[in-house]
Amino acid sequence: MPPSTTIPPREPGDVINRYDKRPSPIGRTLFTLFRALDPVVQYSILSSSFPILGLRRLPPGPPLSSPYALGLSPHRLLLLLMATGSSVKQIMWLHFIDEKRMAPSGALITGGWNIFVNSLNTVLSTLPLLSTAGSPSEALSPIPAPVLVGVCMYIVGNVLETASEVQRKLFKMDKRNNGKVYNKGLFATARHVNFGGYTLWRCGFTLAAAGWAPAAGMFVFLLWAFTNNGIPALDNYCAKRYGQQWVDYRKQVPWKLWWGIF
Structure with missing residues (x-):
């Protein structure tokens, strides 16, 4: 975008300005670092049983014998x-699919949000009243229903979100489609099907970690x-x-997140 072009302000409710396509190496680097740090934070929570905010937590449980398990029990792994x-x-989405400028403030907000929510899930998973581990041994045998359903939601949601955004990206890469709405593929089922996929996997993660009530709260x-x-x-926008x-397109596809539901 030429420097002289005036960039409209972001729409109310958006963290990132969709009108701004300028390069953003600092913001993208910050977001990448935040997302790369997240597994380290979660491992530090899951590998210990020290109280957090004064809450008593379950012991880590017997670890799997494999060295690749990092000393974690099946549920925590x-x-x-x-x-x-x-x-x-x-991280892959940011570098290979997204075209918007990732301002440092947006990187901090979105990166911080993901670390916060994942940390909330993992902390809840270690609390005696909420953990879905199924037993003090955390053997996960048989697999508790919340864990099984949560993992399925996590997989389906990630596939739905990623596949829809890849389809749209391929459509936009064809210059013949400049200025056209993408209304095919998964976006023919719901206008914001990628948001629907995100909601599914986010709630699935919470369900697998802490059960039905926290997952319902996350969904709402x-x-x-x-x-x-x-x-x-x-x-x-x-x-x-x-x-x-x-x-x-709104008339053609009345559903917002999931076809036939909402």
Whole structure:
């Protein structure tokens, strides 16, 4: 974008300015460092039983015999892998899919949010009343229903979010599609299907860590956040960019997050 071009301010409710496509090496580096730090933070929580905020926590439990388990029990290793998977996915998204400028402030907010939520999940997973480990030994045999359902939601949500954004990215890379709304693939099922995927895996992570009640709380919060901030902000941006195309797309695809549900 030429320096003389005036960049409109970000839409209300957006952390990142979708109009700004300028390079952002500092912001991207900060975001990458924050997301790379996240698994280290989660491991430090999961590998210890020291009280946090005065709360009594479960002992780490018998570790798996494999050296690749990092001395963690099956349940805690699973949560570490989920936190690591989300970090790797978001780093890849930033460097290979996203086109917006990642300002340092946006990097701190989004990176800090992810560390906070993942830390909340892992702390809750070590509390006696909320842990879904299933038994004091954390053997996960049989696998508790919240863990099984949570892992499935995590996988499906990540696939849904990533696949939809890759489809849209490939569409945008074709210069013949400049100025066109992407209304095919997974975006033919819901206008913000990537947000729907994010909600699924985020709630799945919480469910696998701490059970049904915290997962329900996470779902309500994310639904509120997207309904009141994320979706209106993106709708405003797309309406200004695509005009009548966006009006037609909203009629063609009435669902916001998930086809046939919402």
